[in-house]
Amino acid sequence: MPQPERSAAFEIVEALLTVEIYNRIQKLTEADLPPDIRDRFLDGELGGVRRPILIGVEDIRTICQVDNIESIVADLPFLRLDEGTSLITFTEFDPGATWFAGQDALEAIQSNPVLAHYFSKFDPDVSYPEARVVNQSILARQKGLHARIEKLYGEEAESLLKLVSIKTPEEVRNSLEDLVLTSDQSEEIAKAGKALEHRQYLKSIGLHEIGKILFVGPPGTGKTTSARALSRWFMLPLVEVRLSMIISAFLGETAKNIDSVFMLAKKLNPCILFIDEFDFVAKSRASDDHGAIKRAVNTLLKAIDDISLVEDGVLLIAATNYPQLLDHAAWRRFDKVMSFSVPDDDMRCRILTKVLEKIDAELDVAELAKKTEGFTGSDLRLVVREAVLNALLQDRKRLTQADLLRAVAQFDKRNAEHRQGNNVQA
Ligand SMILES: Nc1ncnc2c1ncn2[C@@H]1O[C@H](COP(=O)(O)OP(=O)(O)O)[C@@H](O)[C@H]1O
Ligand SMILES: [Mg+2]
Numbered sequence: 013m014p015q016p017e018r019s020a021a022f023e024i025v026e027a028l029l030t031v032e033i034y035n036r037i038q039k040l041t042e043a044d045l046p047p048d049i050r051d052r053f054l055d056g057e058l059g060g061v062r063r064p065i066l067i068g069v070e071d072i073r074t075i076c077q078v079d080n081i082e083s084i085v086a087d088l089p090f091l092r093l094d095e096g097t098s099l100i101t102f103t104e105f106d107p108g109a110t111w112f113a114g115q116d117a118l119e120a121i122q123s124n125p126v127l128a129h130y131f132s133k134f135d136p137d138v139s140y141p142e143a144r145v146v147n148q149s150i151l152a153r154q155k156g157l158h159a160r161i162e163k164l165y166g167e168e169a170e171s172l173l174k175l176v177s178i179k180t181p182e183e184v185r186n187s188l189e190d191l192v193l194t195s196d197q198s199e200e201i202a203k204a205g206k207a208l209e210h211r212q213y214l215k216s217i218g219l220h221e222i223g224k225i226l227f228v229g230p231p232g233t234g235k236t237t238s239a240r241a242l243s244r245w246f247m248l249p250l251v252e253v254r255l256s257m258i259i260s261a262f263l264g265e266t267a268k269n270i271d272s273v274f275m276l277a278k279k280l281n282p283c284i285l286f287i288d289e290f291d292f293v294a295k296s297r298a299s300d301d302h303g304a305i306k307r308a309v310n311t312l313l314k315a316i317d318d319i320s321l322v323e324d325g326v327l328l329i330a331a332t333n334y335p336q337l338l339d340h341a342a343w344r345r346f347d348k349v350m351s352f353s354v355p356d357d358d359m360r361c362r363i364l365t366k367v368l369e370k371i372d373a374e375l376d377v378a379e380l381a382k383k384t385e386g387f388t389g390s391d392l393r394l395v396v397r398e399a400v401l402n403a404l405l406q407d408r409k410r411l412t413q414a415d416l417l418r419a420v421a422q423f424d425k426r427n428a429e430h431r432q433g434n435n436v437q438a
Contacts, residue, residue, distance in 0.1 A: 193238070
């Protein structure tokens with residue numbers, strides 16, 4: 013039976029071992045630290061955790077939520093508390109690690125990547141990669157995420173959350189499986205995944221220009237959906253911003269807003285920072301020469317320069333429907349442009365097949381694909397939705413080719429009217 017005293021000692025030693033191992037092994041990143049320790053030592057400016065971590069009585073009190081720290085430390089022969097600085101250190105590391113391992117520590121080790129990295133040398137049941145997955149999902153879980161934001165920002169959390177939408181991977185409803193991607197797109201996604209996984213390696217070889225992707229393409233081609241689905245795919249929290257919201261009516265606030273959002277992403281790392289409506293930058297530039305807007309845009313471009321996948325663990329994705337509005341200064345910030353085109357015949361076939369997957373129907377999808385030239389993925393989804401609703405009006409759940417052809421015709425007609433309406437206005 014664990015005595016309360018012993019479990020406090022256990023937690024204290026766990027925190028101290030974690031810090032000591034983190035200090036020794038450069039390869040470990042702040043994402044390997046358990047959330048409590050990480051938040052305690054996160055450097056606001058740096059967005060990371062600086063080495064060496066010096067840990068004292070107050071830190072332990074916050075991290076472990078225990079009392080009597082001084083007397084517990086005094087009872088453990090391998091620890092030392094410096095009376096002057098209140099810092100706690102190991103007098104001898106190995107006996108400390110051995111003591112810890114002897115306390116039924118397996119479960120704790122398996123969810124703490126730093127400890128797992130060390131103890132995997134001695135215990136085949138311990139895996140560093142698996143502990144990382146456990147730790148990431150703890151970091152990512154909603155309660156944890158919101159609690160961490162409150163903890164990091166206190167009273168300012170609320171106003172910050174008005175600028176961004178923050179979701180855990182579990183909360184994101186879009187999934188890559190629901191999207192039809194080109195092989196180029198799939199390859200780029202796989203590369204981004206590898207870059208995330210091997211950040212330390214990329215850093216060590218000096219490859220920094222990586223992890224800023226611009227999604228470009230007409231409306232309805234899956235840009236927003238893809239960015240969100242990547243959160244689920246990579247199991248990373250998603251910080252989503254609309255530029256129109258951070259470039260606020262109160263222009264004086266804008267630079268501050270931009271900095272807050274980027275800082276938040278750095279603190280939540282690893283995560284995805286998704287900036288939708290990126291062309292807003294260009295539009296506001298073109299619309300007038302208002303100095304404040306210029307300053308805001310420059311702040312944004314600088315913030316993009318200052319964030320890095322390799323250093324900060326933030327994958328930056330921006331999306332725009334109007335790439336022609338972006339100037340060179342904006343383009344060159346991205347190391348990758350991923351284009352989303354209006355789907356060709358083959359891709360329309362695949363999208364229709366996917367969208368119709370769960371629907372009871374006997375159809376000639378190839379014919380539908382031929383009749384829907386110029387339709388985007390979004391259009392095709394709307395067509396299928398209309399067909400389903402029309403059939404339901406007739407109390408049918410089984411779709412026929414005629415249902416879909418009719419929905420296509422309706423869609424075409426509405427589009428034509430819409431275009432005409434626009435012309436009249438113009
Ligand atoms: N390639 C595709 N495969 C499957 N669905 C798609 C595809 N492109 C778009 N869609 C669907 O169309 C809708 C709108 O897509 P969205 O991501 O908002 O487009 P965008 O951001 O490019 O305007 C979503 O429901 C999405 O699932
Ligand atoms: Mg979009």
